[in-house]
Amino acid sequence: MTEQALTTRAALIACSHEDALEAAVREHARLVFRIAYSVLRNHHDAEDATQETFVRALRYRRKLEGVRDAKTWLARIAWRVAVKHGRRRKESSLDEDAIGAAVLQMRSQLTSAEEFTLGQEMSGLLESLITALPENLREPLRLSTIEELGPSEVAEVLEVSEASVRSRVFRARQILKDKLAALGGKHGTAR
Amino acid sequence: MELHDSHWDEWLDKALQEYGDAKPRHGLEDRLLATLQAQQRMHTRRAWVWALGGVAATIFLVLFPWRGLDHSDLGKRDVLPVARASHDSAIDHPAQILPLISQKPKPRTGKRLHPAVTEDNGSPRLERFPSSRSLSAEELAVMQYAERYPQEAMLVAKEQQKFSDEVRQAQQQVETSFSISNE
Numbered sequence: 001m002t003e004q005a006l007t008t009r010a011a012l013i014a015c016s017h018e019d020a021l022e023a024a025v026r027e028h029a030r031l032v033f034r035i036a037y038s039v040l041r042n043h044h045d046a047e048d049a050t051q052e053t054f055v056r057a058l059r060y061r062r063k064l065e066g067v068r069d070a071k072t073w074l075a076r077i078a079w080r081v082a083v084k085h086g087r088r089r090k091e092s093s094l095d096e097d098a099i100g101a102a103v104l105q106m107r108s109q110l111t112s113a114e115e116f117t118l119g120q121e122m123s124g125l126l127e128s129l130i131t132a133l134p135e136n137l138r139e140p141l142r143l144s145t146i147e148e149l150g151p152s153e154v155a156e157v158l159e160v161s162e163a164s165v166r167s168r169v170f171r172a173r174q175i176l177k178d179k180l181a182a183l184g185g186k187h188g189t190a191r
Numbered sequence: 192m193e194l195h196d197s198h199w200d201e202w203l204d205k206a207l208q209e210y211g212d213a214k215p216r217h218g219l220e221d222r223l224l225a226t227l228q229a230q231q232r233m234h235t236r237r238a239w240v241w242a243l244g245g246v247a248a249t250i251f252l253v254l255f256p257w258r259g260l261d262h263s264d265l266g267k268r269d270v271l272p273v274a275r276a277s278h279d280s281a282i283d284h285p286a287q288i289l290p291l292i293s294q295k296p297k298p299r300t301g302k303r304l305h306p307a308v309t310e311d312n313g314s315p316r317l318e319r320f321p322s323s324r325s326l327s328a329e330e331l332a333v334m335q336y337a338e339r340y341p342q343e344a345m346l347v348a349k350e351q352q353k354f355s356d357e358v359r360q361a362q363q364q365v366e367t368s369f370s371i372s373n374e
Contacts, residue, residue, distance in 0.1 A: 018345045022224060029220045037213035047215065051226050058227050106202070117209075126210055145211025173207075 006068045021061050024070055025054060030079040031071065031148045037080035038142040041127060049085050055077040072156045075149065079157050099125055103183050129179050130172075137172040 029050065036049035056077050067073040102121035130138055143154040144165070151169075155162040326334070337344035 023225065025220055025223050025227070029223055030215060033215045033219060034211065034213050038211055043213075043216065046213065047219065047222075050215075050219070051223060054223050054227055058230055066251055103230075122206070123210060126206055130210075142208075143206045147208065147211065173200075173203060176333070177203060181199065 019055075020070075021058060024057065024074060028071055028074050029054075031146070032074055034146045034148070035075055035078040035143070036082040036085075038146060039079075039086045039142065042046045045085055046082075049078065049082045052081050052085075056081065069156075071148075072153050077159045079143070099183065105157070106180065125183075126176075129176055133172055133175060137168050141172040141176075146171050 015083060032053050033046055033050045036053070037043070040049060053074065057074060064071075078151050099121075102119070102125035103123050105119055107162035133141065139158055140154055140160075143149055143157060144151065149157070151165050152162050155165045158165065
């Protein structure tokens with residue numbers, strides 16, 4: 001192979017790496033952002049984590065073409081980056097009034113057919129309940145709330161079996177339901 | 192108020208779906224691509240700096256080979272001042288040859304010699320000791336004198352030997368008296 005042919009081939013490879021990465025950004029940026037947001041619950045932090053995820057992907061872009069599923073590969077990087085960022089995050093706690101407002105909203109939505117909206121208080125209550133879950137239940141539940149990720153992909157990100165993900169999500173939901181029901185009963189009788 | 196499990200499931204499905212439905216600010220992809228391009232430029236620049244630095248270091252090493260760690264060279268530098276001094280002054284004062292040669296070498300301190308010490312009289316640096324260069328006019332005259340008058344030359348040599356012995360004895364006496372006074 002002549003020198004010119006080698007140079008052309010190297011340029012093509014470099015272009016294909018860049019094209020693959022750009023395509024990955026266009027296709028999976030929102031998924032990566034959502035994964036980061038599911039852990040960090042903050043837009044700025046989630047965007048920082050998203051950028052760091054793609055910078056890491058740039059560093060290992062030669063692998064990108066070799067991976068079987070770029071989506072899962074990026075999702076796994078995003079998850080690790082978000083968890084690393086999440087360790088620095090402070091947990092916020094809800095006051096009694098916010099919990100009361102959230103429960104009131106939940107009860108009205110449960111008993112009527114009004115359009116569902118997750119208000120700020122309800123979102124905060126749900127977040128505090130999910131944060132209180134054990135880690136092995138919390139992680140699959142958070143990832144399963146992202147609509148782009150199916151149970152098999154969550155399993156690959158967390159490196160556990162799909163059956164395990166399903167059972168953990170089921171248990172986490174059960175705990176959430178019990179806690180919400182208990183809160184509903186308590187605040188419903190108090191008012 | 193009794194609620195069925197299906198109500199809870201339905202409500203929890205909706206709540207979790209909305210909980211995970213985060214929307215990034217507009218233009219996330221463009222910001223990401225801009226960041227990646229900047230990172231790539233920085234990476235390329237850094238690679239060039241390293242490559243040029245490597246080339247420059249290689250050229251420097253090839254053109255200016257490092258001689259500072261050559262121990263044989265350091266050894267020569269220690270000897271040279273004595274050799275040059277003896278060569279220059281012994282012609283005028285033959286009796287001072289032996290005291291100069293018998294001088295005790297200074298103890299090594301581990302520091303490298305300053306260049307000014309070795310290049311004090313402007314004579315060219317000797318690559319080998321003793322010098323391989325031809326004898327000077329004075330040295331030739333001394334040799335001719337020794338060949339022509341060997342007995343006188345022998346007498347001069349004996350006188351020099353006696354003088355050096357006396358000097359050595361005097362130095363020993365001085366050292367002994369110093370050590371006694373220190374004790």
